[in-house]
Amino acid sequence: xxxxxxxxxxxxxxxxxxxxxxxxxxxxxxxxxxxxxxxxxxxxxxxxxxxxxxxxxxxxxxxxxxxxxxxxxxxxxxxxxxxxxxxxxxxxxxxxxxxxxxxxxxxxxxxxxxxxxxxxxxxxxxxxxxxxxxxxxxxxxxxxxxxxxxxxxxxxxxxxxxxxxxxxxxxxxxxxxxxxxxxxxxxxxxxxxxxxxxxxxxxxxxxxxxxxxxxxxxxxxxxxxxx
Numbered sequence: 542x543x544x545x546x547x548x549x550x551x552x553x554x555x556x557x558x559x560x561x562x563x564x565x566x567x568x569x570x571x572x573x574x575x576x577x578x579x580x581x582x583x584x585x586x587x588x589x590x591x592x593x594x595x596x597x598x599x600x601x602x603x604x605x606x607x608x609x610x611x612x613x614x615x616x617x618x619x620x621x622x623x624x625x626x627x628x629x630x631x632x633x634x635x636x637x638x639x640x641x642x643x644x645x646x647x648x649x650x651x652x653x654x655x656x657x658x659x660x661x662x663x664x665x666x667x668x669x670x671x672x673x674x675x676x677x678x679x680x681x682x683x684x685x686x687x688x689x690x691x692x693x694x695x696x697x698x699x700x701x702x703x704x705x706x707x708x709x710x711x712x713x714x715x716x717x718x719x720x721x722x723x724x725x726x727x728x729x730x731x732x733x734x735x736x737x738x739x740x741x742x743x744x745x746x747x748x749x750x751x752x753x754x755x756x757x758x759x760x761x762x763x764x765x766x767x768x
Contacts, residue, residue: 542757545645548699550690550717553652554589555709556727557634558662560620561588563627567619568599571612577601589710590683591653592616621661630666631727633745638671640749651693651706653678673697684712687720694720702763705756711736723756 554560565584572579579599587595592613597603604612641648648671652659656677663669674696678689694704706717709727714736717724726738735741739759740752 542761546703547646548697548704549641549646549648550651550693550704550706552708552713553650556707558628560628567616570619571616589653591679594683625665631745637745637749642671647673647697649674649676649693651676651689655679684716687716690720714738
């Protein structure tokens with residue numbers, strides 16, 4: 542098996558981009574003046590889920606469609622306005638994108654964020670050319686449901702067992718495992734427990750080759766077991 546046989550599925554927030562504080566601050570600004578309890582503990586426990594699932598949790602009730610749309614649109618507009626000044630790519634991640642591209646692997650962003658945010662990120666940071674597709678899970682069940690990763694695999698035309706998911710959250714790792722994919726937990730932010738990730742990565746400031754060889758070996762081993 543070669544690297545070119547793989548599909549690399551990247552979560553976005555917290556995995557390639559350090560946006561935890563920016564998301565938290567823009568939600569705080571959005572909810573300013575509302576009589577609700579919103580703090581970092583509540584936010585952290587639901588970070589990575591899509592807005593359709595988190596807004597009712599933050600509000601403490603199920604809003605009507607008009608209220609939901611107003612809140613979600615306002616928050617995401619604040620996020621996009623501040624993205625280029627308050628967020629950053631994790632050091633070294635560009636080298637990993639380039640490594641996979643140079644070796645012929647397909648790559649996708651598979652994020653619970655809406656597509657407008659995903660496109661803003663890849664353009665603002667000049668990384669769009671690395672990805673064969675961009676996949677939003679805004680209309681799908683949130684992780685740990687595997688739907689977003691399975692959708693990305695279908696679009697790329699790569700079987701789930703040959704997909705490698707880079708994730709920073711417990712639910713994201715479990716979604717990858719539920720999809721039958723290899724999971725790499727990115728632990729740099731230390732915001733989350735990574736559960737039973739197949740591999741743990743603390744920094745991108747290292748040569749990708751050794752861990753990729755271990756990933757290829759794991760995939761081959763799993764194939765032999767399943768025969």
